[in-house]
Amino acid sequence: MASLKEVRNRIVSVSSTQQITRAMKMVAAAKLRRAQDNIIQMRPYAQKLGEMLATVSSGSETGSDSPFGQTRSVEKVLLILVTSDRGLCGAFNTNVIKAAMAHIEANYADLARQGKVEVLAIGKKGAEGMTRRGFKVNAAYQGIFTQLSFVAVKEAAEAAMAMFANGQYDRVDLIFNEFKNVATQIIRTEQFLPIASDPANGQGGRPNINYTFEPDEEQIVNELIPKSLKIQLYRAVLESNASEHGARMTAMDKATDNAQELLKDLRLVYNRTRQAAITKEILEIVGGAEALA
Template sequence: MANLRDIRTRISAVKTTMQVTSAMKMISAARLKKAQDDVDHIRPYTSHLIGIINDLVSTYPDVKINYTFPGKGEKIVLFVLASDRGLCGAFNANVVKAVQKLLKGELKDDYKNGNVEIRVMGKQAWKMLRSRNINPRILEEGQLSDPAYSKISMLADELIDEYDLGILKKAIVVYNSFINAAVQEVQVQQFLPVSIPEIKPNKAISEYILEPNQQTIVNSLMPKALRSLFYQVVLESIASEHGARMTSMHKATDNADALTKELQLLYNKARQSTITNELIEITSGAEALKK
């Protein structure tokens, strides 16, 4: 009977866990919907903003783009985006692995010379990096739960100001890009200096009258484009987190359900065995009384 009691306890514990994982899956699914809508809204805006700058530069060769040349400083900022909470599979671990690969490869010499400054958004990445003897300098808290543009853009402005002041050489962002609910792809993206893709000249834009002039317009659009790009990166990471957690909790719920069925089958077999043994004992006792 002790064995049956243990199995019943395990079944009860697994069912409780399954209820928790199922609830977390539904919560993540609801949050994912909003986060995915935010990503779908910001992507066209950022794309069109960069497109306007491309069109102006390709149409007017004399126009120069700021923030496209290596900074005059020596400092390299590595901005790492992850999550504040766990239970999202390999979401955080993949980002940390990408950071380690950078520090051992492309940024090896700068890291040894102390020129790499790591800034983190996400407590889980902060803990994981420190456990690997990598000490981030700044932890940005409260941004993931409330990703307001006014707050996120201030982080981008800090990088832009350091670049303008000649402190920053370049800034790199490591994050998970949102593909779909089940797929997130780690991206190592250079934020500064920015890379503007080359496109064919747009003759249509030359038909417009631009005031005060093309260069002034590009100079005013570039900081806005950089803020939007940084904001998009944060939204991509948040959507990826909810997608990863929903997928992880879905798998955990399925595993708990399968384990419950296995334990129930084991319980039935053990109970049947116990009943059979009791019947044998009763039969044996009755036979003994007859003799």
């Protein structure tokens, strides 16, 4: 049985940890509110812009001729992984890495064995996880979540777009956590490049819209495509940011509850140890008194 001092030290240590996890939960809750507001405001705009891009690209010669719409034989793949820079958020980062590995195994197993699947990581944990698994991390963007802005994400989007346009990669896929609620994050895998045409266009799905272009179709489409791609990646990063805070809030809440349960057990052990020590001292005193008598 542990000594009273050892149990007392453990109680102090667990109490300190509980205070830290409780504070981290409160910080995550405050950040979550702002992140949730940002993604709720972004979703309708990103969705509508994506629909417009898909419709225009599938029904326009300019969209089809864009370097970002060229469909090529897939010989080299780039995966954009959106994770966090820090841990202590449960399985948030692990789930993205597992989804990436499953996606590679299901679609690019042969290319992966040839070393033709590489990673662009937004977030430190994704870069570390894929490096440990033997994948080359082409680029890693860290610190974006410290002061999250469109300008910071734009650089990563432009890098991926440039590498696809110059033929360095034939396919670019995006994997991230989509925010549903505080306790639930959904892993999404989306085709980033080449631009996916609208499968419902002219096939009984959404109506075939005839857009009027001003000043001209070529200029509008050439400006719309890069902007839409950057917005698509920015939305994924906002989704991941809100998901991270939700996951960290949930993880810290569970850690606080676990610390409370552990404190109950430790206090019970402490009281039992203390009672045993007192009983032992009483028996020694009684035994000494009888010996003197």
